[in-house]
Amino acid sequence: MIILSYLAVGAIVLALITLSKSHKTMNAFFILHTLTFLAIGIYALFTTTVPFETGSEYFYVDHLSLYEVLIAALLFFLASVYANGYVESLMQAQELHRNNLKIFYMDFSLLLTIVTLAFFSDNLALFWIFAELTTIFSAALVAILSARENIDAAIKYIFIASGAMLFSFIGLIFLYTLSGEVLGSGTLNWTLLLENAALLSPKMLTASFVFLFIGFAAKSGIFPFHTWLPDAHSKAPSAVSAILSGVLLNIGMYGILRMYAIVRQTQAEDMISQFLLGFGLLTVAIAVLNMLLQKNLKMLIAFSSVEHMGILLLGIGIGTPLALFWALFYILAHSLTKASLFFSAGILHRQYESNMIQDIRDVFSLQPIAGWGFVIGSFAIIGMPPFPIFSAKFFILLEAFGFSKSLVFAVLLLLVIASAAFARFLIEAFTRSSKETGTESLETPLLPYTVRSGMKFPILSILLMILALGVFFPEPLENLLNVIVYELGYL
Amino acid sequence: MIFSFLADPEFLEGIIRILFVFVLITAAFTLSTRNIASLLTVYAVQSLLLVLIASFLYMIEGNQTLLAIAALTLVSKVLLIPLFINLIGEKIKISRDLKFNYLEPTASLLVSIGLILLAYVFLSGFFSEYILGKLFFIGAVIGLSLTLMGMLVIFSRKKVITKVIGYLTMENGVLLFGIFVADLPFIIEILIVIDLMILVLLTTILAIGLDSTREEYHQRLQTLKIWSGRED
Numbered sequence: 001m002i003i004l005s006y007l008a009v010g011a012i013v014l015a016l017i018t019l020s021k022s023h024k025t026m027n028a029f030f031i032l033h034t035l036t037f038l039a040i041g042i043y044a045l046f047t048t049t050v051p052f053e054t055g056s057e058y059f060y061v062d063h064l065s066l067y068e069v070l071i072a073a074l075l076f077f078l079a080s081v082y083a084n085g086y087v088e089s090l091m092q093a094q095e096l097h098r099n100n101l102k103i104f105y106m107d108f109s110l111l112l113t114i115v116t117l118a119f120f121s122d123n124l125a126l127f128w129i130f131a132e133l134t135t136i137f138s139a140a141l142v143a144i145l146s147a148r149e150n151i152d153a154a155i156k157y158i159f160i161a162s163g164a165m166l167f168s169f170i171g172l173i174f175l176y177t178l179s180g181e182v183l184g185s186g187t188l189n190w191t192l193l194l195e196n197a198a199l200l201s202p203k204m205l206t207a208s209f210v211f212l213f214i215g216f217a218a219k220s221g222i223f224p225f226h227t228w229l230p231d232a233h234s235k236a237p238s239a240v241s242a243i244l245s246g247v248l249l250n251i252g253m254y255g256i257l258r259m260y261a262i263v264r265q266t267q268a269e270d271m272i273s274q275f276l277l278g279f280g281l282l283t284v285a286i287a288v289l290n291m292l293l294q295k296n297l298k299m300l301i302a303f304s305s306v307e308h309m310g311i312l313l314l315g316i317g318i319g320t321p322l323a324l325f326w327a328l329f330y331i332l333a334h335s336l337t338k339a340s341l342f343f344s345a346g347i348l349h350r351q352y353e354s355n356m357i358q359d360i361r362d363v364f365s366l367q368p369i370a371g372w373g374f375v376i377g378s379f380a381i382i383g384m385p386p387f388p389i390f391s392a393k394f395f396i397l398l399e400a401f402g403f404s405k406s407l408v409f410a411v412l413l414l415l416v417i418a419s420a421a422f423a424r425f426l427i428e429a430f431t432r433s434s435k436e437t438g439t440e441s442l443e444t445p446l447l448p449y450t451v452r453s454g455m456k457f458p459i460l461s462i463l464l465m466i467l468a469l470g471v472f473f474p475e476p477l478e479n480l481l482n483v484i485v486y487e488l489g490y491l
Numbered sequence: 492m493i494f495s496f497l498a499d500p501e502f503l504e505g506i507i508r509i510l511f512v513f514v515l516i517t518a519a520f521t522l523s524t525r526n527i528a529s530l531l532t533v534y535a536v537q538s539l540l541l542v543l544i545a546s547f548l549y550m551i552e553g554n555q556t557l558l559a560i561a562a563l564t565l566v567s568k569v570l571l572i573p574l575f576i577n578l579i580g581e582k583i584k585i586s587r588d589l590k591f592n593y594l595e596p597t598a599s600l601l602v603s604i605g606l607i608l609l610a611y612v613f614l615s616g617f618f619s620e621y622i623l624g625k626l627f628f629i630g631a632v633i634g635l636s637l638t639l640m641g642m643l644v645i646f647s648r649k650k651v652i653t654k655v656i657g658y659l660t661m662e663n664g665v666l667l668f669g670i671f672v673a674d675l676p677f678i679i680e681i682l683i684v685i686d687l688m689i690l691v692l693l694t695t696i697l698a699i700g701l702d703s704t705r706e707e708y709h710q711r712l713q714t715l716k717i718w719s720g721r722e723d
Contacts, residue, residue, distance in 0.1 A: 125679045132686050136693055143697055151697050158694055159645055159654055166638060166661050169669075169683075174617075176673040186673055207617045 002044050003059045003120055009036045010113030017105045023091075026105040027084045033109050034077035037116060041070045045480075051487060060122030060191055063484045067328070068119045068254055071335050075246040076112045078458040082343050083108075083239040085452025089350050090237060095145050104144050111137045111243070118251055124188040124258075125172055128165065131219060131251050135161045138248055142236040153231040160228040161218045168215025168255075174208035190258055194489060197265035206268045210275070212259055220252030221306045222313060223283040230290070233302035234355065238346025241298065245305045245342060246335035253312055253331065260316055261488040269319065276317030277407065283310030284414045291421035297348065297355040300425055301341045304381055307418055308334045314411065315396045321490040323399040326392045328481050333388035333469065337380045340462035343455070344373035351449040360429040366448045371430065373459040378426060382419040386470040500551045504626050510544050511633045514667070515607075518640040521660055522603060522647070523596035527580050530656050531573045537663055538568035544630075545670055559677050560670065567684045572659065572691055579695040580652060594647040603640045610635040627671045634668030637661075651698035655691060662687055 644657030
C-alpha cells in the first residue's frame with residue numbers, strides 16, 4: 001500500500017509538472033510532492049506496525065528505511081523551497097536555460113521517487129538498480145547548467161559511480177550463489193539473508209562484501225573512489241548540491257550498513273570491520289588534507305562531505321550497538337547541517353558570482369543571513385557543542401576507544417585539521433572588507449544581491465532544527481534509533 | 492538429422508570455449524582501436540558472441556531464462572544501443588579517438604593479460620570450495636576479465652563516446668559472469684538493460700557538448716580529466 005501510494009504520488013506529480021507552464025506552478029507541484037512524501041512516511045511510522053511485508057518480495061518497510069526516507073523527504077522539501085528563488089536567479093543570470101527548466105523539475109521530482117524506492121527495496125538487486133538510477137538522474141541535475149565544467153563533472157560522476165557499481169553487481173552474483181548453496185535456491189532478499197546469515201560461508205561472504213563495497217563506497221565518496229565527488233558537488237546548482245550531499249551519499253552508506261548487518265552475524269565480521277575502519281580513516285585523512293588549503297568555498301564543503309562519510313564508515317565499522325546508534329544519528333545531523341552550508345553557499349555564489357576565497361568580501365553587510373548561516377553551519381559541521389554532530393562524533397569515538405586507542409588519536413588529529421580548514425577559510429574570507437583592502441575606489445562597489453523568497457527559510461529552519469537536536473534529544477527519535485539498532489540484529 | 496551434433500553437450504562446450512577466445516579478442520580490439528565506427532562494430536560483435544554463448548548454454552542446460560537473456564541482449568545490445576550511438580556519432584562528427592590517457596594500446600594489452608591472470612587466481616581462490624563445473628569456472632574468469640578490461644578502456648581513453656563503449660564492455664563482462672555463476676531472475680536482467688539504456692542515452696547526449704569537433708564547440712574542448720581530483 002505504502003509503496004503504491006508513493007509510486008502514485010510520484011507519477012501524478014511528474015505528470016503535473018510536465019503539464020505546467022510557469023516556474024511557479026512547477027515549483028509548487030514539487031513542494032507538494034515532497035510534502036506528500038513526508039506525510040506518507042510520518043503516517044506509516046505512527047499508524048502502522050513497522051516492519052511489515054508489503055505483499056511483494058521486492059519491497060520491505062522497516063524503521064531504517066522509513067528513517068532514511070523521512071530524512072530524504074525533509075531535505076528534498078527544504079531544497080524545493082530553496083529552489084523557488086534560487087532557480088529564478090539562475091535563469092535571470094542566464095546560467096540555466098529556460099528550456100531546461102521543465103527538465104530540471106521533472107528530473108528532481110523523479111529523483112525523489114527513485115531515492116524513496118531505493119530505500120524500500122528488500123531485494124538487493126532492485127536496490128542496486130535504483131541506486132544506479134539515482135546516479136544517472138542526479139548526474140543529469142549536475143549537467144543541467146550545460147556549462148562545460150558541469151558536463152565534465154557529470155560525466156566523471158557517472159563513469160566512476162556507475163563503473164564501480166558494476167563491481168557491486170558481481171558481489172550480488174556472489175551473494176546469490178552463496179545463498180543458493182545454503183537455502184537451496186538463491187535469493188537476494190535482505191530479510192531472508194539476514195535470517196540465514198549465520199549459515200553463509202564467511203570466506204565467500206567476505207569476497208561478496210568487498211565487491212559490493214566498491215560500488216557503495218563510490219556512491220558515498222569513500223577513498224579511493226571519491227574523486228568525482230568534489231567536482232560534482234561543487235559544480236552542481238546549490239539546491240542540487242544539498243541533495244547530493246545530504247541524500248545521495250546516504251544511499252551508498254545505507255547499502256554498506258545493510259550488508260554489514262548480514263556480515264556481523266558471521267565470522268567474517270572481524271576482517272570486514274578492520275577493512276571498514278581502514279577505509280574510513282584513509283577517507284578522513286585524504287579529505288582533510290584537501291580541505292586545509294582549499295580556496296573554493298563549495299569544494300571545501302564537498303570535501304567535508306567526504307570527511308564525514310569516512311567518519312560514518314568508522315561508526316559502522318566499530319560495529320557495537322552504541323556506535324551504530326550514534327552513526328544513525330550522525331546521518332541525520334550531517335544531512336541537515338550540510339544542506340544549510342550548501343544553501344548559504346548558494347546565496348554567496350549569487351552575490352559574488354564566484355566560489356573563490358579571494359572574491360568574497362563584506363559578507364555580513366551584504367548577506368547577513370547567508371553569512372551567519374555559513375558561520376554557524378561551519379561550527380556545527382566541525383562538531384562543536386552544542387550541535388548534534390558533536391555528540392554523534394563524541395560517542396562514536398568513545399566506542400572506538402574500546403577498539404583501538406591509536407585509531408581515536410589519529411581521527412582526533414584529523415578532525416583538528418578539518419576544523420582548522422574551516423577556521424582558516426572563515427577568517428580569511430569572512431573578515432575581509434572592501435574598505436580595508438582599498439578596492440572600493442578601483443572597482444564598482446558590490447550591490448547586495450536580493451535574496452529571493454524562500455531562500456532564507458530553509459537555512460533558518462535547519463539552524464533551528466540542529467540547535468534543537470543538539471540541546472534536546474527528542475525521545476521519539478531515541479526510540480526510533482533504538483528500534484533500528486534492534487532490527488538490524490545488533491541487540 | 493543434420494543438426495544432431497547440436498545435441499552433443501561436449502561439442503557445444505567446445506564451441507563455447509572457442510567463443511570465449513573471440514570475446515577476449517573483441518576486448519583487445521576495444522582497447523586498441525582508434526576508429527569509433529569500428530569500435531561500435533566490435534561492441535556489437537561482442538554482444539552477439541554473448542547471445543551465442545547464452546543460446547548454446549541453453550542447449551546444454553535447457554534453462555529458459557538463458558534463452559530470454561539471449562533475446563534481450565540481441566535486441567538491446569546488438570541492435571538498439573549501437574544504432575543509437577552511431578546516430579550520435581554522426582551528429583558530432585568525430586570518427587576517431589586518437590589520444591590515450593596514461594596507457595598506450597600495447598601497454599593496455601599487457602596490463603589486461605595481467606588482469607586476466609588476476610581474475611583467474613582470485614576466482615580459483617574463492618570458488619575452490621564450490622563445485623562449479625570447469626566450463627562455468629572459465630566463463631566466470633572470462634566475465635570478470637572482460638569487466639576489468641572495460642574498466643581499463645574507461646580509464647585509458649579520452650573521448651566520452653569511447654568511455655561509453657568501455658562501460659558497455661564492463662556491463663557485458665558482468666552479464667557473462669552472471670550467466671555462468673548464477674541464474675538471476677529475468678526481471679532483474681530487464682531492469683539492468685533499462686538502466687543501461689538510460690545511462691547510454693544521457694552520457695552520449697552529454698558527449699555532444701564535449702566530444703564534438705565542430706567549430707562551435709571547439710573553444711570548450713579541453714582534455715577530459717576523469718580521474719584527477721583537480722581544483723579550479
